Amino acid sequence: MNFSERFSLNFIEKSRYKYLLDGITNTLLITIVAAAIGILLGFIIAVIRATHDRTGKLKLLDLICRLYLTVIRGTPTTVQLLIVYFVIFSSVSRPMLSAFIAFGLNSAAYVAEIVRSGIMSIDTGQMEAGRSLGLGYWQTMGYVIIPQAFKNVLPALTNEFIVLLKETSICIAISLRDLTYGTQLISSQTYDYMFPLLAGAAIYLVIVILLTFLFGKLERRLRQNER
Amino acid sequence: MSGKKEKQLGEVLIDVKGLCKDFGDNQVLRGITTQIRKGEVVAIIGPSGCGKSTFLRSLNLLEVPTGGQIFFEGVDITNKTVDVDKMRQKIGMVFQQFNLFPHLTVKKNIMLAPVKLKLMTKEQASRRADELLERVGLPDKAHAYPAMLSGGQKQRIAIARAMAMNPDVMLFDEPTSALDPEMVGEVLEIMKELAETGMTMVVVTHEMGFAREVATRAIFIDEGVIKEENAPEIFFSEQKDQRLKDFLSKVL
Ligand SMILES: Nc1ncnc2c1ncn2[C@@H]1O[C@H](COP(=O)(O)OP(=O)(O)OP(=O)(O)O)[C@@H](O)[C@H]1O
Ligand SMILES: [Mg+2]
Numbered sequence: 001m002n003f004s005e006r007f008s009l010n011f012i013e014k015s016r017y018k019y020l021l022d023g024i025t026n027t028l029l030i031t032i033v034a035a036a037i038g039i040l041l042g043f044i045i046a047v048i049r050a051t052h053d054r055t056g057k058l059k060l061l062d063l064i065c066r067l068y069l070t071v072i073r074g075t076p077t078t079v080q081l082l083i084v085y086f087v088i089f090s091s092v093s094r095p096m097l098s099a100f101i102a103f104g105l106n107s108a109a110y111v112a113e114i115v116r117s118g119i120m121s122i123d124t125g126q127m128e129a130g131r132s133l134g135l136g137y138w139q140t141m142g143y144v145i146i147p148q149a150f151k152n153v154l155p156a157l158t159n160e161f162i163v164l165l166k167e168t169s170i171c172i173a174i175s176l177r178d179l180t181y182g183t184q185l186i187s188s189q190t191y192d193y194m195f196p197l198l199a200g201a202a203i204y205l206v207i208v209i210l211l212t213f214l215f216g217k218l219e220r221r222l223r224q225n226e227r
Numbered sequence: 228m229s230g231k232k233e234k235q236l237g238e239v240l241i242d243v244k245g246l247c248k249d250f251g252d253n254q255v256l257r258g259i260t261t262q263i264r265k266g267e268v269v270a271i272i273g274p275s276g277c278g279k280s281t282f283l284r285s286l287n288l289l290e291v292p293t294g295g296q297i298f299f300e301g302v303d304i305t306n307k308t309v310d311v312d313k314m315r316q317k318i319g320m321v322f323q324q325f326n327l328f329p330h331l332t333v334k335k336n337i338m339l340a341p342v343k344l345k346l347m348t349k350e351q352a353s354r355r356a357d358e359l360l361e362r363v364g365l366p367d368k369a370h371a372y373p374a375m376l377s378g379g380q381k382q383r384i385a386i387a388r389a390m391a392m393n394p395d396v397m398l399f400d401e402p403t404s405a406l407d408p409e410m411v412g413e414v415l416e417i418m419k420e421l422a423e424t425g426m427t428m429v430v431v432t433h434e435m436g437f438a439r440e441v442a443t444r445a446i447f448i449d450e451g452v453i454k455e456e457n458a459p460e461i462f463f464s465e466q467k468d469q470r471l472k473d474f475l476s477k478v479l
Contacts, residue, residue, distance in 0.1 A: 132315055
């Protein structure tokens, strides 16, 4: 078989490319939803932890957050995914929902620590300036501290979301038809591993390059204010 | 002769009674008692580490006193039930390190608090900002970011930002100490103009010229207490306290 015959067998015949298309859709959907959950929850945890670090308040919430971070970061993502799918949703098969939740909660832990370090890197004079104008603590957080912290940690966040995207490939463990599983479905019909896998790898790569480009653009846009 | 001596002193704005502040074992303030009246310009001087900043920052509760009372416009602000944010709206503060918000333009720095606190509409705040930028001589910098400004310009903007809230008193913590020498004058000039409008000011400073010329009263803090306070013309010519004598002989 020559190249074009193999290509046709793996991707054209019986519209097998659809396995890849559906896979891309699911992979991106999981990444986006998980990132959204991760950002929302991660920022909340970061602000709670940073507030505790700086003021000594919110002791109980901080303790809960620390416990959460320890558990999430101390266990493998695959195990977390399996627990959500097989234990929490044991009676119903909800692979997509399980992936949203597992990856979202997982990402939140990493986002939280990135954002917290960003908040802690902002000079205390910024909080004092906001407060001395009569702004409340949370107002100053929202209008003064977080925007600066976000800008500072954007590269680290980009990195986290790239890791997240690639890590969704473990969805194969719960037979969720993501991009990686799509390549395996094709292989199981064509008995060809190389073509589908290389295609899958190339697609991941292109998405990562695109993501990097977009975040880089956003970062430059935010930074151009400064000089 | 400056006009300051003709100034009618108003009612008591800030009444400090036995103010104490410890940092752990370090007793920084050991009972400071003084009154600041409307229209006064009070210069706070003293050796490094004597607690000048701590005193000033206590006045708007950036430092929480460990003893004594501070009455602002008749209200004891050391009382836990006081709305600290409301009180701070009336007390402007200018920092040594400017502390401008680097992610906002100059104009947005000035507009942020009045708008977010719903004291002015965006349009009102914008007009007020233009007016203040004019007053500090930087109308062309409205859309610049703080990083593009010189130190002196930054401090003038910081003064404008504090004034945007229409405070009843302005606190300055060594406003010119972080500046290159050639920029000190422009900031002191703005402060002098502010004093001439009748603004009540408390200024921690090493600028003895400013204290002598603009202040209506000078306070010497040492070993956690006020060792001496007087009108500048007396304060700088005849001192009772030996440590003040030594201090002035070193800095003058
Ligand atoms: N947050 C803090 N925690 C612990 N100690 C502090 C704190 N802030 C100030 N101090 C201590 O309190 C004392 C007075 O400090 P303060 O900054 O008020 O002095 P200062 O008179 O303003 O000095 P300078 O002229 O150097 O600015 C110093 O010994 C300082 O180490
Ligand atoms: Mg100081």
